Amino acid sequence: MSVFRASYADLITSRPVVTYNHVPSMAVNGNTKPTQSIHLDIDNGLFTNNQFNGQFVSRQDHRLYEFSDVPAFLRGNPFIKTGYRVYLSRRDCFKSLFIWSNESINIWSHLLGFIVFFLLMLYDNIFFTQVTRGTFSDRVIVTLGLLCFQFCMLCSAGYHLFRCESELTDRSWFAYDLTGISVGLLGCYLPGVYFGFYCLSVWRDIYLIIVSLLFVTVMLCQTDPRYYSEKYYWSRALLYCGLTGYGIMPTFHWIYLSGGFHTELVQMFTPDVAVVYMLGMTAFYFYITKTPEKCFPGHFDYIGSSHQIWHILIVFSFLWWHKSGYDMLLFYKDNSCPVPE
Numbered sequence: 494m495s496v497f498r499a500s501y502a503d504l505i506t507s508r509p510v511v512t513y514n515h516v517p518s519m520a521v522n523g524n525t526k527p528t529q530s531i532h533l534d535i536d537n538g539l540f541t542n543n544q545f546n547g548q549f550v551s552r553q554d555h556r557l558y559e560f561s562d563v564p565a566f567l568r569g570n571p572f573i574k575t576g577y578r579v580y581l582s583r584r585d586c587f588k589s590l591f592i593w594s595n596e597s598i599n600i601w602s603h604l605l606g607f608i609v610f611f612l613l614m615l616y617d618n619i620f621f622t623q624v625t626r627g628t629f630s631d632r633v634i635v636t637l638g639l640l641c642f643q644f645c646m647l648c649s650a651g652y653h654l655f656r657c658e659s660e661l662t663d664r665s666w667f668a669y670d671l672t673g674i675s676v677g678l679l680g681c682y683l684p685g686v687y688f689g690f691y692c693l694s695v696w697r698d699i700y701l702i703i704v705s706l707l708f709v710t711v712m713l714c715q716t717d718p719r720y721y722s723e724k725y726y727w728s729r730a731l732l733y734c735g736l737t738g739y740g741i742m743p744t745f746h747w748i749y750l751s752g753g754f755h756t757e758l759v760q761m762f763t764p765d766v767a768v769v770y771m772l773g774m775t776a777f778y779f780y781i782t783k784t785p786e787k788c789f790p791g792h793f794d795y796i797g798s799s800h801q802i803w804h805i806l807i808v809f810s811f812l813w814w815h816k817s818g819y820d821m822l823l824f825y826k827d828n829s830c831p832v833p834e
């Protein structure tokens with residue numbers, strides 16, 4: 494296993510040319526190799542070239558590496574054994590969009606997700622009045638929800654595309670990625686609360702204020718650098734679970750205010766809420782457990798890994814939720830506001 498004695502962040506913020514030691518623990522034949530030196534030329538804070546395992550690696554080199562060869566900041570999942578991009582400049586990271594690596598599906602799933610939500614936003618705004626007979630406020634909420642989804646998709650795609658550049662870049666984009674998840678959840682809550690409490694304006698405003706406060710709190714947490722550390726992995730996971738799970742409270746309140754489970758509105762839309770929670774929980778299960786690659790390490794490096802499944806399920810849950818909001822708005826326009834018994 495390779496051991497790097499200096500972190501990339503240290504290197505980036507220090508002197509322009511750095512030499513440090515690469516110490517392979519054991520060679521293939523069982524003999525320890527002599528210590529090798531890695532020369533890193535740093536230009537404006539970025540790697541220009543280096544010598545790695547005795548081979549020259551240029552910034553234009555799109556070679557893929559194995560888990561044991563990549564620096565610690567790229568070792569998030571020990572069950573993904575091959576297909577790592579590393580030491581790429583920002584430009585080459587961008588070019589690597591078209592290289593088949595273990596990040597390809599992570600990048601493209603959310604890049605395509607961004608395009609889908611962007612096109613939906615155009616469609617909704619062009620045909621909104623004809624299709625839904627909605628008001629200007631309805632259109633603003635639908636558009637805001639889709640903008641949140643687009644932001645989430647772009648942050649995620651950017652993180653997976655550029656994280657191989659350096660540890661500093663990885664950390665910066667990881668912060669964007671987590672912010673994107675929070676904003677994506679906000680994109681679920683805004684139309685969810687707005688359309689759920691469409692006929693109950695006081696409760697709608699109260700829940701919109703509560704949701705806004707929750708998101709401001711999460712954003713404040715994200716200003717602390719410790720929030721992104723490995724030590725706080727489970728705290729972060731719990732925070733997002735709490736943020737998502739909180740939605741159950743207004744859901745039951747909405748069922749009660751709408752007249753209970755036997756009303757047409759509740760019977761039509763409670764399954765929609767159940768489906769979006771099922772999708773979210775399934776996605777979270779894959780994310781946390783690293784299934785299926787944990788059972789078959791190295792077999793899902795390029796296709797079928799847990800993170801790819803998480804990405805795809807998130808896109809589907811956003812799409813489902815958008816459609817549910819649309820259906821609910823159409824229901825109100827066709828049936829007017831139901832009167833609770």
Ligand SMILES: [Zn+2]
Pocket residue numbers: 599649653800804
């Ligand atoms: Zn991701």
